[in-house]
Amino acid sequence: MSEYVCHYLTDAVHSARAVYHADELPQAMAMHNAALPEYRSKVLKWVGPTGITFLMHDSTMTLNKGPENYGTIWVCQDCMLHDANGECGGCHEGHDEEPLSAIGDGFHVAMGLAWDEHAEDCHNRAEREWRGECDCETNTFSTSQCEGCGSYLHGERHAMTLFRN
Numbered sequence: 001m002s003e004y005v006c007h008y009l010t011d012a013v014h015s016a017r018a019v020y021h022a023d024e025l026p027q028a029m030a031m032h033n034a035a036l037p038e039y040r041s042k043v044l045k046w047v048g049p050t051g052i053t054f055l056m057h058d059s060t061m062t063l064n065k066g067p068e069n070y071g072t073i074w075v076c077q078d079c080m081l082h083d084a085n086g087e088c089g090g091c092h093e094g095h096d097e098e099p100l101s102a103i104g105d106g107f108h109v110a111m112g113l114a115w116d117e118h119a120e121d122c123h124n125r126a127e128r129e130w131r132g133e134c135d136c137e138t139n140t141f142s143t144s145q146c147e148g149c150g151s152y153l154h155g156e157r158h159a160m161t162l163f164r165n
């Protein structure tokens with residue numbers, strides 16, 4: 001028996017967690033769908049014994065960013081560099097986790113945030129056009145798990161936007 005934590009959206013911006021004890025993820029998913037049927041299509045991610053096991057941003061969240069945009073994820077330096085350059089400084093020593101391996105089939109990512117996700121007072125958000133560097137898309141130090149690969153290594157996190165293919 002393992003612990004699976006379901007993170008699901010309760011309205012446009014708030015999420016909640018539910019914990020299920022199951023042998024594997026499909027069983028935990030079935031328990032969630034039976035227990036909270038109204039949230040079965042609002043699942044953001046599942047975190048199991050090995051970290052993030054499933055990542056899904058649902059369009060019905062109505063985040064007001066167009067039909068294709070599934071939300072923001074925060075990724076580590078390695079994931080960001082692999083997306084930008086196809087490699088990173090850690091390639092030769094071996095990665096902690098395979099970069100961007102937590103992005104599910106049927107989804108792709110792009111660097112940066114949707115304009116509406118920038119800070120209220122950000123010049124780029126105000127113009128809805130790139131006007132130069134801002135701090136919105138970088139978190140200089142985070143201890144949270146990377147949402148691109150599942151790594152727990154502390155450090156910088158960069159914003160990426162998740163899209164359905």
Ligand SMILES: [Zn+2]
Nearest residue numbers: 087088090091
């Ligand atoms: Zn690498």
Ligand SMILES: [Zn+2]
Nearest residue numbers: 118122134136
């Ligand atoms: Zn900004």
Ligand SMILES: [Zn+2]
Nearest residue numbers: 076079146149
């Ligand atoms: Zn990563």
